[in-house]
Amino acid sequence: MAAKTFPIEAGHILMFARSVGDDNRVYSDADYAKTTEAGGVIAPPTFVQSSAQFDPDYFLRPKVGQPWFGSGKNPTGIVRAPGGGGGGGGGGGLHAEQHYEYHLPLLAGDVLTATTFPGKTWEKEGKRSGKLVFSESVTEYRNQKGELVVTARGVGVRTERPVEQPAKKEEA
Amino acid sequence: MALSASKLKVGDVHSARLVEDLKRTQIVQYAGASGDYNPLHTDEIFTTQVAGYPSVFAHGMLTMGMTGKMLTDYVGDARLTKYGVRFTSQVWPGDTLDATATVKAINNGLAEFDVSTKNQDGVEVLSGYAEARIDA
Numbered sequence: 118m119a120a121k122t123f124p125i126e127a128g129h130i131l132m133f134a135r136s137v138g139d140d141n142r143v144y145s146d147a148d149y150a151k152t153t154e155a156g157g158v159i160a161p162p163t164f165v166q167s168s169a170q171f172d173p174d175y176f177l178r179p180k181v182g183q184p185w186f187g188s189g190k191n192p193t194g195i196v197r198a199p200g201g202g203g204g205g206g207g208g209g210g211l212h213a214e215q216h217y218e219y220h221l222p223l224l225a226g227d228v229l230t231a232t233t234f235p236g237k238t239w240e241k242e243g244k245r246s247g248k249l250v251f252s253e254s255v256t257e258y259r260n261q262k263g264e265l266v267v268t269a270r271g272v273g274v275r276t277e278r279p280v281e282q283p284a285k286k287e288e289a
Numbered sequence: 290m291a292l293s294a295s296k297l298k299v300g301d302v303h304s305a306r307l308v309e310d311l312k313r314t315q316i317v318q319y320a321g322a323s324g325d326y327n328p329l330h331t332d333e334i335f336t337t338q339v340a341g342y343p344s345v346f347a348h349g350m351l352t353m354g355m356t357g358k359m360l361t362d363y364v365g366d367a368r369l370t371k372y373g374v375r376f377t378s379q380v381w382p383g384d385t386l387d388a389t390a391t392v393k394a395i396n397n398g399l400a401e402f403d404v405s406t407k408n409q410d411g412v413e414v415l416s417g418y419a420e421a422r423i424d425a
Contacts, residue, residue: 129322136318137354138308143366154291155367162357162372166350169324177327187328192338212349216373270373279341280379 214272247277374417
């Protein structure tokens with residue numbers, strides 16, 4: 118994630134919690150949330166993933182005036198679909214792992230600053246999708262006081278070809 | 290709401306159904322909220338005709354988010370200190386997912402859990418761990 122500034126907004130938390138099927142009122146009801154240990158509306162554990170919304174260059178969001186690889190008139194808007202961290206065409210990228218460390222509660226009203234460091238890259242031969250190339254990145258999210266709130270480590274994998282389906286039990 | 294060490298023991302299992310018959314609309318909701326608009330998750334035409342998958346499939350992070358609800362319902366709000374997963378199989382529209390947290394260790398006010406989410410065929414789609422602060 119290359120979002121520099123990530124405002125933690127109550128409405129965004131509400132939408133995000135709904136999307137993961139979480140009706141806990143600590144994510145949606147400020148009066149109720151004040152009575153909880155959290156002391157206010159907090160963000161669900163995986164919420165920082167949505168910092169993508171605040172990354173102006175995030176490649177998995179259509180942008181004004183630029184080609185988009187999803188379907189419209191044709192099955193894809195560009196000849197060769199981009200790959201990378203989140204995915205793409207053919208044997209593109211998939212999300213392999215995600216890890217979080219929570220240092221402080223993440224409260225509505227906080228403003229986070231994200232700093233991303235590249236991690237390791239490694240390869241493996243997969244049974245269902247050919248050669249797998251894994252790459253890791255670590256993002257530190259600090260609040261408006263400069264305190265470390267969340268550390269996120271993501272691992273993406275690029276596959277040689279789409280993951281075969283019948284043998285669902287093996288690793289991608 | 291939080292767990293207490295005096296009532297918790299290694300091997301305790303908490304489980305919850307995350308979703309029954311996952312709808313494409315929920316995947317669209319997650320795309321909109323998270324900002325990950327990868328067509329693999331919402332665009333059936335692209336995904337089947339260009340990417341070569343049998344249908345759109347859920348974001349791994351949607352499964353991690355739903356599994357996170359199981360955890361926070363169990364350990365309490367703002368109690369998690371660690372949560373990490375591997376996405377071991379794809380999740381498809383129509384899937385029904387059940388998740389479990391198993392107590393692995395308890396020490397110094399922290400509990401560690403093994404976390405697993407499986408689909409209706411018993412295939413593990415997410416495998417991971419969590420750690421949470423607990424009361425005495």
